[in-house]
Every structure is written in C-alpha cells, then in structure tokens.
Amino acid sequence: MKLMTLKKRSRMPSSRLALQEKEMRAKFLLSGSNPKRKVLSKNPAKIDALLKKNIRAIGVDDGYFKPRTIGRTKIVAVLQRVDGRIEGILCSDVEIDGFDSTSQIVKMLKDNQEKFLGQAEVIFLGGVNFAGFNIADVKTLHAELALPIIIVFRKMPRMKKIFKALEKFPDASKRKELLKNAGRIYKADRICFQCVGLRPYEARGLIKRFSIHSNLPEPVRIAHIVASAVTLGRSTAP
Amino acid sequence: MKLMTLKKRSRMPSSRLALQEKEMRAKFLLSGSNPKRKVLSKNPAKIDALLKKNIRAIGVDDGYFKPRTIGRTKIVAVLQRVDGRIEGILCSDVEIDGFDSTSQIVKMLKDNQEKFLGQAEVIFLGGVNFAGFNIADVKTLHAELALPIIIVFRKMPRMKKIFKALEKFPDASKRKELLKNAGRIYKADRICFQCVGLRPYEARGLIKRFSIHSNLPEPVRIAHIVASAVTLGRSTAP
Numbered sequence A, B: 001m002k003l004m005t006l007k008k009r010s011r012m013p014s015s016r017l018a019l020q021e022k023e024m025r026a027k028f029l030l031s032g033s034n035p036k037r038k039v040l041s042k043n044p045a046k047i048d049a050l051l052k053k054n055i056r057a058i059g060v061d062d063g064y065f066k067p068r069t070i071g072r073t074k075i076v077a078v079l080q081r082v083d084g085r086i087e088g089i090l091c092s093d094v095e096i097d098g099f100d101s102t103s104q105i106v107k108m109l110k111d112n113q114e115k116f117l118g119q120a121e122v123i124f125l126g127g128v129n130f131a132g133f134n135i136a137d138v139k140t141l142h143a144e145l146a147l148p149i150i151i152v153f154r155k156m157p158r159m160k161k162i163f164k165a166l167e168k169f170p171d172a173s174k175r176k177e178l179l180k181n182a183g184r185i186y187k188a189d190r191i192c193f194q195c196v197g198l199r200p201y202e203a204r205g206l207i208k209r210f211s212i213h214s215n216l217p218e219p220v221r222i223a224h225i226v227a228s229a230v231t232l233g234r235s236t237a238p
Helices: A002-011 A014-033 A044-050 A101-110 A138-145 A159-166 A172-181 A200-210 A218-232 B002-011 B014-033 B044-050 B101-110 B138-145 B159-166 B172-181 B200-210 B218-232
Strands: A056-062 A072-081 A086-095 A122-125 A149-153 A192-196 B056-062 B072-081 B086-095 B122-125 B149-153 B192-196
Touching: A056 A218, A072 A101, A072 A218, A086 A101, A086 A218, A086 B218, A101 A138, A122 A138, A122 A200, A122 A218, A138 A149, A138 A192, A149 A200, A159 A172, A192 A200, A218 B086, A218 B218, B056 B218, B072 B101, B072 B218, B086 B101, B086 B218, B101 B138, B122 B138, B122 B200, B122 B218, B138 B149, B138 B192, B149 B200, B159 B172, B192 B200
Parallel strands: A056 A122, A122 A149, B056 B122, B122 B149
Antiparallel strands: A056 A072, A072 A086, A149 A192, B056 B072, B072 B086, B149 B192
C-alpha cells in the first residue's frame, strides 16, 4: 500500500495527495478499535514517515490533593505539537476518590472540539487514576473521543498493592473493573504503558516521537507541571 | 577582550575556562545597573555566542479577571530553557487594581531561589501592569531579583489612553510614577519592549533567541496560556 501511494504521487495534484495522506493517517490512527483492519507497517520508521510532520497530542494529568479527604483537585489537558509547541491548555476538576474522571475529561475536551480535541491525533494519560482512585474508563474515553489513548507510567504499577488499597472502598469491584479495562501493561524504552485504540508498536512509536525533553511524552510532562503548580503554587517533578 | 579569551583558551583547563565564561556571562548580564560597565559587543551574533547554549529565562503573566471588580487573579511564572524545555512553573495571585504585583512577584520567585530564580538569566514580563492597573515597579524588581528585566508588548501601548484611564484612581500619581519607571519603549523585530538592567540591543538579542514559536518570547507565551487556562478553564491566544 505504501508503494502504491509513492508511485501515484507524481501523477496526483498535491491537494488531493494531502487529502489522501490525511485520510490514510486518520484511518491508521483510528482503526485500532476495528480488529479486522490491516496493519500498515510493523516498522516504526515507516509509521513515523506515515504520520504528518507536526501532529498534535493531548496530555492529561491531575494536580496535588490530600489523600483520603473530601474535595476536588484540578485536572489539566495540554495540546502540544510534536515539535514542542504548546497550542493550548484546558483546566477542570475531579472529585478525590470519586467516579467523575471519565465524564470530566470527556466534557472538558468535547466542549473544546474545534480548537483542541479536533486538532489532536492521540491522547496521553498520566495514569488511569486521577485524584486518588477516581479511575478513568479508558474504553469509554476512546469511544467518546474517537482518538487512540496511551496511558503512561514511569514505573511498572504494583497491581497487587493497588488492588489491596481498593479493597477499602465499598465499591471496590466497580473500580477494579475500570482498572482492568485499561488492559495489558507493556514496556517502552524507559517507561511502561497501556494502550487502547492502537497497537503496542504504534504506541511505542508515538511515545518515542513525543518524548522530547524526558522519558515521558511532553504533553503529559507539561500537564503534570501545570497541574501541580496550580494546586501547590510550585510545580513538582513529573 | 574577546580575542584575548580566544587566545588563552588552548592553554587553560576546561573547568577554569567554564568558570571564567560563566563569570563573564554573569558580569555581562548583571552589569546593567552599573552605568560605567564596558560594552562587550554591539554585534548581536557575538552576544549570542557569549551566552551559554542553554540559558534559561523566566516569563511572567497574569490570568483573566473582570475589570473594575474587587478580588484577585492568578499570576504565573514559567522557567524555560532557550531550547524550549519548560523546567518549572510557579503560581501566585495579585489584587485587581491593587499595589502588590511587585511584592508578589518578588516573593514568588525568591521563595524558589534555588530551583527557579537562581537558574534564570533574564526575566520577561507580559506588560508592566498585572490584574488591571496593579503596576509593577520594574526597578525594584531588577534590584531585588538581580536579573535584567525585559517587558514585552505585542503593540505599542497607547500611553495617552492609559494615563487618562489612570486619572480615575485616587492614587493616580503613584501609578503614573510606576509606569514611567519602566522607561523608554523600543521596537524589536515584531514586538515592542522596555528593558531595565540591560541595553536595548542586548534585550533584542534575548527576545530573538527566546521567540521560538511566535513573535513573543516563549516563557511569556506559556505564562499567558497557563494563567488564562487556570482562570478561565481554557487558554486564550497570547
């Protein structure tokens, strides 16, 4: 398919070519939920070449909160170009240990469809749990936002410990279900990740492209810095 | 002086050289308040070469507020490397039409001396007035923070209009004094600026180096985006 595109290139007007490439890219990035789709390439270099030069990603992370208290904390979304340019930031809040992280993320991004959500081609989350155990339903996020989702962690999460901590909640089974929804944990170069709506090797390629200044994808790093600064007065290390 | 340094380079151990360069840079950047200092170079290219590759700057801007109301709005400081890496963010607040912008900026930055203020070599302000007519005393800022200060504007401020608006305040003369403190307004490539603690051609060089993704120095652009997102929920164009 790649070869065909390259052959046709010279005969097609550039506007139509751009459209075709855009469609191909969209198909490639959005087809994750369809198990029947064809794999375009297993080579990360080719995936890289397929993606437009200045694709954008959204990074989401939460701010500081005092664990096991009643209240809310900030949640921040950053839209960033792969060359590092920050295009915009959104700010909302979630309940500590509540159940509204999924709906709050969907609302925040859908309310800003044109200038924010519509610009991005992938969403990075700084973990599945926001404000303690307010666990996001990543499958709902993927379906509602129509974008592939990559959840990144610095270290492999200790699932046994997390499941034990969840036992204290009256609705532990519901929260466990949400955690399991995020699927298998994979390893990238120096971080761990889960992915919904795209294949692990595609996620690895995107993580690599967006990790400009650290091991973390830059939109998530900035979202963490902003959210911690807003809630603490000074940013903490992501 | 430049030639002498270049000649000696080969005979000196690299650590001593680095120290000498650092001292020279510090002297160069900090000597603005001393009218007797020698100008190292009038050539922006040479100034560029004198500055370390990854120097850092702080950008300060304020968030949204409803004009002529009683209350406070957020003020955000961003520490950013000249290659675009955001190193940290601070967040504080200032009174609408009050007098605390100078003290709040000094406090916010001095409270974070080691990881924030001490890392920067210049401060960019997104205007002298924060939260309406809470005008910062840039000479005090320069003296207290021991860093050169560059105030940037997208358009030439209409001083007549501003002075007229100030007339409504009972302490108009005090505010006018603060405004005049910032000195003459110069033109850079596509923006206007005032500078305290360094010469206009040095300021032009620094503005050019830090304007990575737009006409504005990147730390001020990011400070605006963060401050507007925190106060409005969604960032506005800087």
